[in-house]
Amino acid sequence: MDLFFHEHIDTNNSNLVFDTEESRHLSRVLRKQEGDVVTVTDGKGLEVRVKLENIDSKRTNGVIEESKIHPTTANQIHIAIAPTKNIVRLEWFIEKATEIGVHRISPILCKHSERKVIKKDRLLKIIKSALKQSQKFHLPQLDDLVPFKEFVERQGKGFIAHCSEGEKPELADLNVLNKNNCVLIGPEGDFNKVEVAFALKNNFMPISLGDQRLRTETAGLVACHTLSLINRKV
Amino acid sequence: MDLFFHEHIDTNNSNLVFDTEESRHLSRVLRKQEGDVVTVTDGKGLEVRVKLENIDSKRTNGVIEESKIHPTTANQIHIAIAPTKNIVRLEWFIEKATEIGVHRISPILCKHSERKVIKKDRLLKIIKSALKQSQKFHLPQLDDLVPFKEFVERQGKGFIAHCSEGEKPELADLNVLNKNNCVLIGPEGDFNKVEVAFALKNNFMPISLGDQRLRTETAGLVACHTLSLINRKV
Numbered sequence: 001m002d003l004f005f006h007e008h009i010d011t012n013n014s015n016l017v018f019d020t021e022e023s024r025h026l027s028r029v030l031r032k033q034e035g036d037v038v039t040v041t042d043g044k045g046l047e048v049r050v051k052l053e054n055i056d057s058k059r060t061n062g063v064i065e066e067s068k069i070h071p072t073t074a075n076q077i078h079i080a081i082a083p084t085k086n087i088v089r090l091e092w093f094i095e096k097a098t099e100i101g102v103h104r105i106s107p108i109l110c111k112h113s114e115r116k117v118i119k120k121d122r123l124l125k126i127i128k129s130a131l132k133q134s135q136k137f138h139l140p141q142l143d144d145l146v147p148f149k150e151f152v153e154r155q156g157k158g159f160i161a162h163c164s165e166g167e168k169p170e171l172a173d174l175n176v177l178n179k180n181n182c183v184l185i186g187p188e189g190d191f192n193k194v195e196v197a198f199a200l201k202n203n204f205m206p207i208s209l210g211d212q213r214l215r216t217e218t219a220g221l222v223a224c225h226t227l228s229l230i231n232r233k234v
Numbered sequence: 235m236d237l238f239f240h241e242h243i244d245t246n247n248s249n250l251v252f253d254t255e256e257s258r259h260l261s262r263v264l265r266k267q268e269g270d271v272v273t274v275t276d277g278k279g280l281e282v283r284v285k286l287e288n289i290d291s292k293r294t295n296g297v298i299e300e301s302k303i304h305p306t307t308a309n310q311i312h313i314a315i316a317p318t319k320n321i322v323r324l325e326w327f328i329e330k331a332t333e334i335g336v337h338r339i340s341p342i343l344c345k346h347s348e349r350k351v352i353k354k355d356r357l358l359k360i361i362k363s364a365l366k367q368s369q370k371f372h373l374p375q376l377d378d379l380v381p382f383k384e385f386v387e388r389q390g391k392g393f394i395a396h397c398s399e400g401e402k403p404e405l406a407d408l409n410v411l412n413k414n415n416c417v418l419i420g421p422e423g424d425f426n427k428v429e430v431a432f433a434l435k436n437n438f439m440p441i442s443l444g445d446q447r448l449r450t451e452t453a454g455l456v457a458c459h460t461l462s463l464i465n466r467k468v
Contacts, residue, residue, distance in 0.1 A: 092326060099452045134447045172463050210462070213368045218333045225459050228444070229406050 001039055002030065003132045009042040014064045016040065016050050023060040026052070037065065043131060043139030045070045070137040073103075075231040076180045078158075080106040080151055081220045082187035085114040091126055093217035097224045098130035098140055106182075107145040112189035118145050148195055157203035158182030161219055163190045168208040171226045181230075183207070183223040188216055235273055236264065237366045238284075243276040248298045250274065250284050257294040260286070271299065277365060277373030279304045304371040307337075309465040310414045312392075314340040314385055315454045316421035319348040325360055327451035331458045332364035332374055340416075341379040346423035352379050382429055391437035392416030395453055397424045402442040405460045415464075417441070417457040422450055 004022050018026060026032045036052050046069055050062040079102055084090045094105060107118055124142055131139055159171065161183055171183070184191075184199060191199070200206065209222045238256050252260060260266045270286050280303055284296040313336055318324045328339060341352055358376055365373055393405065395417055405417070418425075418433060425433070434440065443456050 096452050096455070099446060099448050100456065101446055133449065136446075170466075172466070210466070212333060212335055212370075214333050215367065218330050221330070221455070222334065222459060225456060226463070229460070229463065232404075232406070232444070 001135065003135050004038055004040045005128050005132055006040050006042055009040065009046055009048055009064075009067075011046070011048065011064060011067050015061060016048070016064055017059060017061045020058055024057045026060050027055045027057045032060075038062070041131075041137045043128070043137070045072060045137050047137050072138055073101075073231065074179060075227075076103040077101060077224055077227045077231065078104040078106065078180055078182040079185060079220050079224055080108050080155070080158075080182055081185040082110045082113045082148075082216060083107050083115045083118050083145065084216050085188060087115065087118070089215070089217040090115075090118070091123065093220045094123055094126050094142075095130045096221050098127050098136070099134040100221070100224050101136070101228050102140050102224050103138070104141040104143070106143040106151060108148050108151050108184070109145055110148045110187045111192045111195060113187045115187075116145075120144065148191075149198060152184070152199050152202045152204065155182055155202075158184060158205075159207045160184040160191070160196065160199040160204040161207055161209050161223060162186060162196050162199075163213075164193070164196060166206065168206045171207045171209055171223060172230070174207070174230070175233075181227050183227070185216060185220045185223060235369065237369050238272055238274045239362050239366055240274050240276055243274065243280055243282055243298075243301075245280070245282065245298060245301045249295060250282070250298055251293060251295040254292055258291045260294045261289045261291045266294075272296070275365075275371045277362070277371070279306060279371050281371050306372055307335075307465065308413060309461075310337040311335060311458055311461045311465065312338040312340065312414055312416040313419060313454050313458055314342050314389070314392075314416055315419040316344045316347045316382075316450060317341050317349045317352050317379065318450050319422060321349065321352070323449070323451040324349075324352070325357065327454045328357055328360050328376075329364045330455050332361050332370070333368040334455070334458050335370070335462050336374050336458050337372070338375040338377070340377040340385060342382050342385050342418070343379055344382045344421050345426045345429060347421045349421075350379075354378065382425075383432060386418070386433050386436045386438065389416055389436075392418060392439075393441045394418040394425070394430065394433040394438040395441055395443050395457060396420060396430050396433075397447075398427070398430060400440065402440045405441045405443055405457060406464070408441070408464070409467075415461050417461070419450060419454045419457060 040048050040050050048064045049066040052062040054061050274282050274284050282298045283300040286296040
């Protein structure tokens with residue numbers, strides 16, 4: 001099954017017009033024919049089956065024949081991560097986290113962050129592509145890059161995976177989890193002491209991701225996969 | 235701590251001569267000085283502290299002052315994976331699996347494999363770099379690319395993560411595991427039916443990695459991380 005994306009599907013209107021990108025993909029890459037049926041999602045849980053009527057590389061349209069709503073899972077996976085100096089590493093994290101089932105990604109700007117800007121459009125494109133590839137119906141939420149303190153204060157609670165010394169339970173050992181599990185992942189060079197103290201003061205619990213020393217993007221992925229395994233038990 | 239690599243450390247001989255690559259790195263990149271102490275591993279569990287004597291971009295040497303042996307873990311993580319069409323994806327898997335703690339990677343050639351050759355030297359370089367970066371002392375074993383059937387017959391037992399229909403327990407739910415946990419990960423397009431049947435006949439148990447549809451390299455990483463979480467309990 002090929003899955004297509006359409007941000008605004010109105011099931012009250014049976015006619016669906018694809019945007020230029022998906023139109024091009026349907027006509028030029030997959031060489032779809034009139035009458036072919038494709039699956040489309042809006043990334044908000046809706047799945048529709050569409051019978052193609054006019055194939056055009058700029059404006060393909062079709063008729064919605066069936067629709068189905070996929071419920072969202074109760075327990076959400078939320079990773080707040082400092083963008084990596086080499087953006088490819090963050091992009092890789094975003095792709096893989098989407099495949100594994102992250103619900104929300106919040107880029108955070110930390111004291112040791114070498115990268116201070118991100119191109120959100122480009123990252124959203126990667127998320128959409130990974131969503132289609134992994135045939136999911138809920139697009140993860142990608143937030144704007146915000147300063148660490150602002151994010152922590154607004155979020156109000158969660159977990160912080162910092163590398164400083166001290167007793168920290170392993171994330172995988174935690175059984176009682178909230179519905180919204182937010183894990184903070186620091187930049188290359190980790191969070192600084194002020195940031196760690198600030199997070200603890202704001203109800204963030206220090207956790208360990210195991211005794212390996214992981215790169216930022218690997219730590220993000222390990223946290224995401226650990227939460228997805230914990231959520232299975234709920 | 236910066237960790238350096240030296241394939242043949244002889245603790246009976248206190249003088250250690252670095253190869254050209256590490257010599258260059260020590261002298262040109264890190265600008266080490268005579269008398270500086272660095273940590274070196276042979277990737278076989280040995281960690282030595284070396285006081286640098288002569289810094290030269292082609293041939294740096296030093297004196298071993300201390301040595302320590304890190305025992306290997308009893309339960310090994312072994313991933314047999316079909317190299318991805320786009321080699322960058324396999325390279326990512328190899329880097330991340332090394333960080334997480336894979337013990338052995340066996341590239342396998344499957345019926346649906348589009349990639350039929352790998353450059354082992356390049357992949358070994360990535361493994362060594364990830365080993366140093368994640369400060370580990372055991373270099374994962376990287377095997378030659380072998381045909382699927384040859385590998386399965388020689389291995390004799392393990393798990394196969396195929397995507398065909400049928401009841402499959404989730405890898406994360408398995409409690410009783412062997413000391414050598416080998417998981418087979420198929421290429422883009424999955425294993426074919428003949429391969430699945432052949433694996434089952436050779437004591438490979440079908441398992442699921444969850445209900446997500448994962449790319450080859452993501453499946454490999456998820457299997458690796460799942461095994462590393464299971465191994466914590468042992």
